[in-house]
Amino acid sequence: MSYKDIKAAIDVIKSKVAVFGELTIEQKKKINYKFRLEWNFNSNSMEGNTLTIEETRSVMVGNLTVNDKPLKDVLEMQGHDKVISEILRIGKGELRLSEKRICEIHSAIMHEDDENQKDKIGKWKTEANMIYNHKGERYDFVAPKEVANKIHTLLNKTNASIDAINANKKNAPHPIDVALEFHLEYLDIHPFYDGNGRTARILTNLILISLGYNPFWINEKDRKIYYIYISDIQGYGGDKELFFEYCARLIERSEQIVLNAIQDIDIEDDDDLHKEISLLKRQLENEGFTKSPKNVYEVFQFITDEVWESLNSIINQFDDLFSESYTNYSVNDIEIPPTKLIFSGLTELSKVLGNIIEPKELKIHNRNVYEVEINKVEWQHSKYGLKKAKNNTPYEIVFSVVFEPTNYILKLSINNNLVWEYDFAYNKFPSELTIEKMKKELGKKLIENIKSNI
Numbered sequence: 001m002s003y004k005d006i007k008a009a010i011d012v013i014k015s016k017v018a019v020f021g022e023l024t025i026e027q028k029k030k031i032n033y034k035f036r037l038e039w040n041f042n043s044n045s046m047e048g049n050t051l052t053i054e055e056t057r058s059v060m061v062g063n064l065t066v067n068d069k070p071l072k073d074v075l076e077m078q079g080h081d082k083v084i085s086e087i088l089r090i091g092k093g094e095l096r097l098s099e100k101r102i103c104e105i106h107s108a109i110m111h112e113d114d115e116n117q118k119d120k121i122g123k124w125k126t127e128a129n130m131i132y133n134h135k136g137e138r139y140d141f142v143a144p145k146e147v148a149n150k151i152h153t154l155l156n157k158t159n160a161s162i163d164a165i166n167a168n169k170k171n172a173p174h175p176i177d178v179a180l181e182f183h184l185e186y187l188d189i190h191p192f193y194d195g196n197g198r199t200a201r202i203l204t205n206l207i208l209i210s211l212g213y214n215p216f217w218i219n220e221k222d223r224k225i226y227y228i229y230i231s232d233i234q235g236y237g238g239d240k241e242l243f244f245e246y247c248a249r250l251i252e253r254s255e256q257i258v259l260n261a262i263q264d265i266d267i268e269d270d271d272d273l274h275k276e277i278s279l280l281k282r283q284l285e286n287e288g289f290t291k292s293p294k295n296v297y298e299v300f301q302f303i304t305d306e307v308w309e310s311l312n313s314i315i316n317q318f319d320d321l322f323s324e325s326y327t328n329y330s331v332n333d334i335e336i337p338p339t340k341l342i343f344s345g346l347t348e349l350s351k352v353l354g355n356i357i358e359p360k361e362l363k364i365h366n367r368n369v370y371e372v373e374i375n376k377v378e379w380q381h382s383k384y385g386l387k388k389a390k391n392n393t394p395y396e397i398v399f400s401v402v403f404e405p406t407n408y409i410l411k412l413s414i415n416n417n418l419v420w421e422y423d424f425a426y427n428k429f430p431s432e433l434t435i436e437k438m439k440k441e442l443g444k445k446l447i448e449n450i451k452s453n454i
Helices: 003-019 025-045 053-060 071-090 099-109 144-166 175-189 196-210 220-236 240-262 271-284 293-321 346-353 432-451
Strands: 130-132 138-140 324-331 334-336 376-384 395-403 408-414 417-424
Touching: 003 240, 025 053, 025 071, 025 196, 025 240, 053 071, 071 099, 071 196, 099 144, 099 196, 138 220, 144 175, 144 196, 175 196, 175 220, 175 240, 220 240, 293 376, 293 395, 293 408, 293 432, 395 432, 408 432, 417 432
Parallel strands: none
Antiparallel strands: 130 138, 324 334, 324 376, 376 395, 395 408, 408 417
């Protein structure tokens, strides 16, 4: 549908809503809560706020003790909610936009700990600002010295259009046209040092609500489209009609939510799950994986092939000093005879073949990692009969991998004395430099022990 057709469809939905008459208090509460939640969460997360949808709900009911989240994010969400709650409470009515009101909104939604930054809140920018768009090209917003005049002109034009609509003048523009034109021009001015996107969306929705329409928000999956349309218009003279069509569909969604609520149709949507997943991905993107059978197996493969073999190359160099040597293996402290590793080198092979080997085939010393929880794998190397030894105590070299819930630990000891200990996340492996360090420490300690016993 064209932009014109979408506006007509919106007005059809509004006429259907009007047939039902005054909304009940319960319906108003339900709709307002939905609008507040979506508007708060989406507009703030677009600007990097880390609160999840559930934490946003928590702040909305007055809980300011969201664990492990920046106080700035919590306070800005609280301020944003207060502003839009008041806008939703007032609803349709006379509106006069002013510089004072814009600055008050900015002051309410911004929080800074730094005193230099704090002094910028609620004031027009004094330094130039810019972005790099989706094509990687720089776009400079209106210069600081031009902000006051540009804002003044924009407000005069917008207020004149609002007055024409309220007076039912024949040539009055459509309310959605007024709101979206304001949105684009305000973003091009970018009047503040920060928080311009949030204030733009608040003011645009303020215009819509005052003229009898419902607020819109941009879901995370749609944001790329939103930014591309805006940067195309700003930098390349792109077609505004596409942006207007896009936003009109979002307004149509809000109008449909009201109609659905009146008709007792569930107004929660599947996108709530998408929001939670996306926020979790963002929160955990730099975190290591935790324990799983596949992770345990891949760690075991790497440690066997790269670490133990390297350590063993040092251990074997001392064989001529002893009468005999052998190695035992154990899994979960249960000793087992040494066996040929199944699917040796799977980690590298799976990268080439795309992990085509079924999980059920992953074994460590014939223990299926999906049937037995592997907590520890140990190599126990013993050497007997040191030449010219003061005593006949065997040399016990124990190397182990301990699989903890969030990390794995490598330990090496000689005769029950710890030589070194390292821990790693499950998606990290010891570097070549670390392995070399392990080898040197092992060799050094073995030499020290032998010298002290001859």
